[in-house]
Every structure is written in C-alpha cells, then in structure tokens.
Amino acid sequence: MNRTTFLETERLVFSTWNEEDRALASALWGDHEVTKWISSKGFLSEDEVEARLTQEIKRQEEVGVQYWPLFEKDSEVFVGCCGLCPYSPEEEIYELGFHLTRDYWGKGYAMEAARAVIDYAFGELKVKALFAGHHPDNEVSRHMLSKLGFQYVRDERYEPTGLMHPSYLLKKE
Template identity: 80%
Template structure:
C-alpha cells in the first residue's frame, strides 16, 4: 500500500495511520450524512468539523499511540472506514473502541473484523484493563456488533456530540 504505515492486519483488511494527505478519505467517511447522523447531534459534520476530526486523529496517534485507524481492503486497497481506540479513562487504563464505515461497506462484517483485531491489540500489546464502547440509541447494528464482540451493557451515558443518552458497554480482559 502506497506510503501507509500499517498498524494491524486482518484476513481482509489493513488498518493504517491517518496522515495529512487523507482529507478526501476523511470527507468520504465523516462528510457522509448517513454516517455522521450516528455521531453528530445535528446529523452532519461541516467541512471544518471533518478537518478537525482528521487533525485530532493524527494528533492522538502522536500523543497516545492510538487513533481510529483508517481501514483498507487488502485486495483492492479501497478505503472502507476506520476502527480504533482513544483514551477513555487514563486513571483506570480504559480505552474507548469505535468503528465508522463508509456507507457502501456496511453489512460486510468489516466493523466486527476490524474491532476484533483492535481488541486483541488493546489487550495483548497495550495491556489495557478494559474497553469502553457506546453507540447512538437508534443504531441497532452497532449494538448487535458490540454484543457479538462480548461487550456487556453497563447503562446509558450522555454523549455530548449528539446530546443523547447512548447505551454504553464494557469489555474486560
């Protein structure tokens, strides 16, 4: 893959690192209203907000050694979304797992496949104690994926970007 730092691989996917040249990929994902409605209270992200998200991911990799790594199909090198971690509770050594897929890659099992690799990385390589995850209250697909991955429902938490109470889950090592 051209000029990409590969972080993890699965059977069908490569998880790489975001870089400054990835604006078009960031817009293809977070600029899509069907994707953004699950992560933004107003149902979309502006150009500036997508730009800020990309910058935040690059910065997080530098500072914390993790980000929501971009996903690419191994065969075609097509961008399919992102999956990764961010520090959630530093005093308890808990990270948050997230995945966002481009609309044309929904329903192919990529979120679960990438999440399994990221979970393995978090527990085996980073030695984190637990992972947190949440989802938009109307997103049944994400709920189903988290349950299949072994996450346990812990209650609802207010998620500032949407202003809604999001179901929350924990997976312990």
Template identity: 70%
Template sequence: MNQTNGSNIKTRDTFLETERLEFSTWSEEDRPLASALWGDPEVTKWISRKGFLSEDEIEARLAQEMERQQEMKVQYWPLFDKETGVFVGCCGLRPYAPDEKIYELGVHLTRDHWGKGYALEASKAVIRYAFEELDAHVLFAGHHPENSVSRRLLLKLGFIYKNDEFNELTGKMHPSYILTRSDMESLHLNG
C-alpha cells in the same frame, strides 16, 4: 502497500492486519478519505447532533485523530481492503479513562462497506491489540440509541451493557458497555 486514492498513488504503512483489512494511521494526505467518511450524513447521523459534519469539523476530527496517535499512540485508524486497497472506514481506540488504562472502541465504515462483516473483523483485531499491545484493563463502547446495528455488534463482541451515558456530540443518552480481558478470552476473540 501501494494505495490508489483517485489519481494519487501512495505507499501506506500498515501496522495491523486481518484476513481482509489493513490498518494504517491518518495523515494530512488523507483529507479526501476523511471527507468521504465523515462527510456522509448517513455515517455522521450516528455521531453528530446536527446529523452531519461541516468541512471544518471534518478537518478538526482528522487533526484530532493525528494528534491522538502522536500523543497517545491510539486513534480510529483508517482501514483498507487488502486485496483492492480501497478505503473502508476506520476502527480504533481513544482514551476513555487513561489513568485506569480504559480505552473506548469505535468503528465508522463508509456506507458501501456496511453489512459485509468489516466492523466485526476490524473490532476483533482492535480488541486484541488493546489488551495484548496496550495492556488495557477494560474497553468501553457506546452507540447512538437508535443504532441497532452497533448494539448487535457490541453484543456479538462480548461487551456487557452497563448503563446509559450522555453523549455530548449527539446530545443523547447512549447505551454504554464494557469488555474485560477475561470477557475477551472467554469468547476466544484472541485467537
């Protein structure tokens, strides 16, 4: 796929697709995309105690995602609109309890892609990938206690509330949920 990022034209490898989205992996060249996403305080107010990430924190986040992909074969993968090639955000996994094959699902979208169904579409693909390709036993997800949109998304995906857990990044207790393979199959997210 040819990807236009400002004036740069780049070929991007895609490893997962949905009807409207292509998933890639983060690279050093994606710093402007990472800054556009994690540099927006409307996005990061849900994931940072300060309500924003500094350039150094964005850089560290990008490095962490790339390292996680190399070591664990998962990350919050960057998403692109199939038709336009525009960067939409990221959706993916990170280890939650690796020895038990439990992964954490996460999705962060750029503000101009909110409310268009991208989070649901991307999350369904990542859930299928987790259970079918990674043989996950359980998926975990949590959200900022004031983020009702994320709560609705997780419930729509079939996640079941378990408890509130302290999130060190925000300093708040986050409602936390799990999804099992049988939960996924009963909701027909696998087809």
C-alpha cells in the same frame, strides 16, 4: 500500497491518518448517513471533518492510538476506520470505535476490524477494559457490541449528539 501498515486481518489493513487523508476523511465523516449517528445535527461540516482528522492525527502522536483508517487488503480501497481513544486512562480503559463508509456496511468488516483492535488493545497495549457506546437508535452497533462480548453498564450522555447513549464494557478475561 505506499502507506505504513501496522495491523492487518484476513481482509483489512490498518494504517494511520496523515495530513494527505482529507479526501478519505471527507468520504467518511462527510457522509450524512455515517455522521447521523455521531452528531446532533446529523452531519459534519467541512471544517468539522478537518478538525476530526486533525484530532485523530494528534491523538496518535500524543497517546499512540486513533481510529485508524482501514483499507481492503486486495483492492486497497478505503473502508472506514476502527480504533481506540483514551476513555479512563488512569484505570487503563480505552474506548473502541468504528465508522465505515456506506459501501462497506453489512459485509462483516466492522466486526473483523473490531476484533483485531480488541486483540491489539488487550495484547499489545495491556489495557484492563474497553468501553464502547452507540447512538440509541443504532441497532446494528448494539447487536455487534453484544456479539463482541461487551456488557451493558449504563446510559451515558454523549456530547456530540446530546443524547444518552447505551454504554458497555469489555473486560480482559
């Protein structure tokens, strides 16, 4: 794999997005089954996928985090992304997020990736807490955040969907 790996788990390697990743971004954020959870219209246009990729690249350059692309260690196949974005930087709170391609749903990859990112956030970045939210109808994400130890705090409006999303915090032990 001729990508830079900066984090890995038993089955996954984390890289960083770059301009050559348009096809990967499109495979993920161009899939209506993935984006129905993160967009009010249920999908992202090609331009919106391109903007999302650009936003991730820019966030890495500016603040050193992004929703990093994930690859299966053995096959090098693209699995999705998992990572961080600033939520309340002045309080040292980052947001955890993950989006997986449909072929990798239900295989434990999101949990594995999220645990690695949580360890990275608290260990390397020394954040005080992690925020996470999910679409109100996404029971899988709700269950996963609970298993990761996140505590429900409130419903919060999420602009991209226009809905009130259940929101959670995970504080450093």
